[in-house]
Amino acid sequence: MKSTLAFMTLLATALAQSSCTAEPAPSATATAVPNPYTPGYFGVISARSASPIHLLSLTARGGKFYLGGPGPSSYCPVEVVGDACPPGNYTVLAGGDKTLAMGVVVPGGQQAYVAPDGSLSYTQAHSAYIPTDSIIDQFSVDAPEDGQAFGYLHFETGFVACPAGEGQGYQVFGQVSNAIFGPDCLGFSALTVATDEPGAWQY
Template sequence: MKSTIIASSLFSLLPAIMALPAPALAQEAEVSNNFVGISARSASPIHLLPVVTHNSAFWLGGETYSYCPTQVEPNCPPGNTTVFAGGDEYLGLGVLVPGGQSVYIAQDGSMTHTTAHSAYYPPGAVRDGWTRTEGENFGHLSHEAGLVACPVEGGYKIFAQIPTFVAPNEDCLGFSFLTGNVTEQVGAWQY
C-alpha cells in the first residue's frame, strides 16, 4: 500500500517537474511521446529508483550526466533528468543535439546509447526490440530480451538478457520499467 502511494505520488509530480521553459533554440527536437523511467520491484533495493544515464550506460538511481556546449548554454534544458523518446521498436533520448542519440543493447547486454553527433553502433549491438505501452496511471517500457539490473561498481546497471549477456554476478534483479510522460520534448542538449 505504502509503495503504491509513493509510486502514485512520484508519477503525479513528473509533469510538474518537467514543466520547465522550453529552450529558445532555432532547431527544436522533433520527437513525441517523450517520457522518464522509474523501476518497480517491490521489497528490493531498486524499487522506485529513477532510470538515469551516465557514462553512456543506464542505471537505476544516481544522477543523470549531461553536457551543454558553452555557445548554447543559456538555452539548454536543465539536463538533470533522463528523457527517453520513442519506444515503438526503437528507442532514443530526448535531446537537442543534431542527429539525436539512440539507445541500443551492447553485445555484453548493457543498455547504452550512441554518442552525440554519431550514428555508430558497435558490432553485435541490438537496436530494436523495444515496446512501450500506455496505462491508466503510467506506462511500461520493455525489451523483447527482458531487462535486469545488476549491482556493479557505481550502482545498479541495466542489462538486457540477450543471448550474449553474461551476468556480472548472481545478484541481478528483474524489474518493471515504468514510464511517465513529460511535457517538455527534451531533457538535455546531449547525454
C-alpha cells in the same frame, strides 16, 4: 528549472497514484504484435517491490544506463544556446516503437541500444557508431491503461539490473542470450512517466 520542477511534480504525482507494489511485468515476446502507441518524451523508473531497486530513476551516465547512483552525465553549450539549455539533471527517452532514442536537443540525436554484452547503452552525440551485433529494434512502450499512472517500456527479452560498485547504483542490461547474470542481478519492470520536453542538450 521550470521543466525540472514540472517533471519532478509529475513523477511525484504518478508515484502517489501507484500502489507501489508492482512486480516485474511479463516481457514482450518476439511474436507479440507491436504496440501502435508511440510516445513522445518520457522518464523511466524501476519497479520491483521489496528490492533495493524499487522506484529508482533510470539514469544515463557515460554511455550506459543505471538505477540509482550519481545523476546523469549531460552537457549543453551554454555559450552558444544560453537559456535554451534543458536542465540536464534527469534522464528523458523518446520513441519506443521498436527503436529508442534519448530525449535530447543535439543535432542528430542519440540512439539507445543493447550492446553485445547486454548493457543498455546510447550513442555519443555527433556519432552514429553502434557496435556490431548490438540490438536496436526490440523496444516497445505500452501506454497507461485503466487510469493507471504509468506506462511500460519493454525490451523483448526483459531488463535486468546488476550492482555497479559502491555508490554507482545498478547497471541496466537487456537479458540477451549470451550474457550471464549473477544472483545479485534483479529483473524489473520499467515504468514510464510522460513529459513534454527533452531532458538535456546531450547525454
